[in-house]
Amino acid sequence: MTAEAAVKYVTEIPEEEVKRVSAWINTEEYKEKNFARQALVINPPHACQPLGAELAAHGFEGTLPFVHGSQGCASYYRSTFNRHFREPAPAVSDSMTEDGAVFGGQNNLHEALENAYTIYQPKMMAVFTSCMPEVIGDDLTAFIKNARNKGIVPQDYPLPYANTPSFNGSHVHGYDAMLLSILQTLTEGKKVEGRCTGKLNLIPGFDCNTGNYREYKRILKEFGIPYTLLADISDTFDSPLDGTYRPYPGGTKLEDAADSINGKATLTVAPFSSAKTFTWIKDNYSGTHVSLPTPFGVAKTDALLLKLSELFGKPVPESLKAERGYAVDAMTDAHQYIHGKKFALYGDPDYLIGYVSFLLEMGAKPYHILCSKGNKKVEKELQALLDASPDGKGCKIYMGKDLWHMRSLLMTDPVDAMIGDTHGKFAARDAGIPLFRFGFPVFDRVNLHRSPLIGYQGAINMLTAICNKFIEIRDETCEDRHFEMMR
Secondary structure, three states: OOOOHOOOOOOOOOOHHHHHHHHOOOOHHHHHHHHHHOOOOOOOOOOOOOHHHHHHOEEEOOEEEEEEEHHHHHHHHHHHHHHOOOOOOOEEEEEOHHHHHHOOOOOHHHHHHHHHHHHOOOOOOEEEEOOOHHHHHHHHHHHHHHHOOOOOOOOOOOOOOOOOOOOOHHHHHHHHHHHHHHHHHOOOOOOOOOOOOOOOOOOOOOOOHHHHHHHHHHHHHOOOEEEOOOOOOOOOOOOOOOOOOOOOOOOOOHHHHHHHHHHHEEEEEOOOOOOHHHHHHHHHHHOOOEOOOOOOOOHHHHHHHHHHHHOOOOOOHHHHHHHHHHHHHHHHHHHOOOOOOOOEEEHHHHHHHHHHHHHHHHOOOEEEEEOOOOOHHHHHHHHHHHOOHHHOOOOOOEEOOOOOHHHHHHHOOOOEEEEEEEHHHHHHHHHHOEEEEEEOOOOOOOOOOOOOOOOHHHHHHHHHHHHHHHHHHHHHHHHOOOOOOOO
């Protein structure tokens, strides 16, 4: 049987109509209708809260992420990390089904806690919710208290938990909620007046680039600054393949996280994915508290190094000064391939601000800036960057929009390239432009999460990827067989 015979369409659509609609969705008329929609979201460039909560849990030593909700939801979070990192993402679920939806999920939670604690022997379990228990109103505080009273888990066993409903917020909000709960749990009763660890507490926020974590640690090592990374996924999702399976590789040591409350300083470089956590830290942690943008590009990396120098009274190392020189030299060598190019950007607020800052440094135009889950503060910070540069003129910010909106922008007001995660590939293909995959998730390329984007080296990495692609396109499309070899 042929494919045509096997499939019978309910409604036959004439080929002429298909062509007409295909052309119509590329018009200004359609864009106006597209931007008028309110109830429907198409291809949103964000994930849900529990996924972010799981990432935070993976950042701590011996910690088992625990999903209070359905098995299908847990599989989605795990498979998303599996596909991005090409690494295992061990987590459990209490597998709520119809019974749990009617009678509540306490029995599921208690049975699963007992099984997970006994079988997998984690040092800590981090509990977070999916949609079902949030809709029916499960009381995690009471459920976990009852579990301790019944002896299902020991009274002193660390069991942080966070409410992370999938139907509002995004992965960055879930990350923030889970990180806050973990730090509240581990630091309870650990603050000692007059004690100072002498360490920096560094919060990278929701960042699925393991190379970035290692770059932060390398920079701090160059300074000679002792630190605790809250939370460290660098080894969790980039561990060696040596024949031994480690269910909990890497992660911030629990005792270090507990003692972080007595640190010399706490610095977040992801203010929009650690907002609640950092607010609590300012009220409870010892030492100095500083919030900086994610260090994309030269200027924001400069700001980070100068702040580290100020906080710990150490000069910026000569090695890092040299790296700055390498980055500036690379930018000078390659600026002509990116200067004046128009870009469409989408992603998490902290990353978006970094993209915009880097592109403006290179004389490029961050022309369409789309953020699906931001707020007025994000928009204000983005607009301030645009206003401070002549290359920001004419660039626009679109808050609360999705990638179908982005497609309309690409087709009616074209750009040269797009920066974002894998989900933008369809719009980029329709527009005939390259997509630079610098965000999360990236499913259709390998090893990108191992190359840092932050710091001076990150600026070189981004610049190299972008400029070489533009050169490659020129070479592949040049009609003159005798074109100049030196670009």
